[in-house]
Amino acid sequence: MGWNSWNWFAEKVTDKDIRQAADLLVSSGMRDAGYVYLNIDDTWEGSRDANGVLHTNAKFPDMKALADYVHGKGLKLGIYSSPGPQTCARFEGSLGHEDQDAELFASWGIDYLKYDLCSFHNKVMRQAYSGDSAEAMVHQYKMMRDAYERMHQALLRSGRPIVYSLCQYGFDSVWQWGPEVGANLWRTTGDITPTFDRISLIGREQAGLARYAGPGHWNDPDMLEIGNGKLTLDENRTHMGMWAMLAAPLLAGNNLSQLTPEITSILTNREIIAIDQDRLGKEADRIFAEGPIEIWARPLADGSKALAIFNFGEQRAYLRGISLHLEQAGAAKGWNARDIWMAKELGPISDSTPFTVPRHGSVILCLSH
Template identity: 40%
Template structure:
């Protein structure tokens, strides 16, 4: 989460704009909401490298230089982001980093950069996109400074399939603009890609347009809400000096932003459906592409989510292991490794309070019909305060019994 200068200042950006933006992120309360990265986009450098091959700031617009600007940003407990391009020139016609990856990465790290947006303009014919982005990844890693690496490849070669091994986020679309058509197009091109994202690796349908002329307040609300649900990076890109109270309130919608920042990352899903006699079939599915540790990801299921009363005693059977795990009340937890499942049969010791009617339980609890699609995913930290009754064997022992399939 943070701010990118492109939609607000484009190639006209200057040092004073960036310093004011840093101050406003703090004074408006946006930093405290989590908008902590301030990314300087295209147009910050001179049009030519030095005779030694170095990138330098355009001192007519950045008289203090990059290190001093980074210091101003860091002094406000913000993170400093920079822009470069994987081709021979940036999209705005400034020097690209192709062939200069190690030199440029060292410069960014030396100036105190915490983030790099890496664009895709002006490649040489025959260049491999993955190789170009991989070269900068290696150069950044070699600096020893933690730098978040944002791949601005525009979704051309399906970076969601390979981006996790190269960077921390990858553009799924072309640039966004302050028009409804642009937002809907970027949304449509990003839906269905959640399976490839997770903590530390995100799909990116480009920066927010909240606050920019061209969108109604309703469209601005839709922009933030849908980008939050997509778990996209939330990068403001409007002139904070001119931000209206109404647009500020949208950006400061804490409960909407909390959806975006939930660390589930879309990797844990629970499927469920009815069986004869009131039993339920439940599948814990871990679609994560990365390893959460030897024990795998922790899943938690509440009894009322499958139509049972909270205090109903429910017997749990592991169908692949062909063994009974035990009886629980209130909720049941287990761990599942990446690319794996835990398949359960739940048998209540009392009749369920809800009957299956026309393909769903008649309640508004967020579950979908038994269709073979993902019907539920929730981070376990949300469940810690749910009242429950302890039983013999306790839930911790039951969880331990269900760790491995």
């Protein structure tokens, strides 16, 4: 859980912005709700000196001092690089300097590394093995895995615990090999945008990936867009609820200086965060889909079950005659339900208990007996 600079600041992020974000994570209550990683995305990088040591650019005059400031707020600092010669924004990447950069990050006090494929995919892989033949693709993907393994080993040699986040957009079914290269999380999809169509597509594409996630290694459907764009209250809740059901990393990307009570209440909802962060670490499976209605369920460590009803349609949905599929969720008739968004006890439910779900909305239930 944390906050990343890219969705709001993109290439304009500065040292001042990160310090202000640290202050606001504390004052808003987000830090105390669990958002502790403050992650600088692309465009902090300067040039390398004659010894190959990477320096920051003018926007970040002293990264060690910034890390000290962030740590002083009870937060952790994250940074960004690429296994290629350049980052996505065409700044200096880590290709051929993995050990130097890992040691540098450790010396600054960095706690999290987002490692973004970008130019390694577009230049190195394709130049080494051109073409789209099956053989070329195998070689390209092996190069990609080797590149991520090189930084994994460099991070280990640095001696500092650093969360390792792979950003390579789900290529080559990364969920199958991510743990082998030391990843703590890996992107399963292309970039998110603050539109409900994109958010809902990404969420639904996670079906079938639950068996690859667990404590210490997570599927990452990308950062949260809650509070960005023109998302409605129901769309923001659906976004948060789906990521919680997916046991996804919760990395906010909104303007912290303009937090509204509505957005703060969604991001800091203790019950929905508890589902996301449940120590059992079991990602939800989709147990029903018909038209715009989907039902997802996941088991929780205390024996209860989380069940989510999503309405991806353009009209309010009145669930009459649609089974809740309690047995598939691991529950049964007579279990008690609590509506998380409404913070309301509903009492015993059955498969035929009716629900009304707003357009682009969701109902998140905690089922217990």
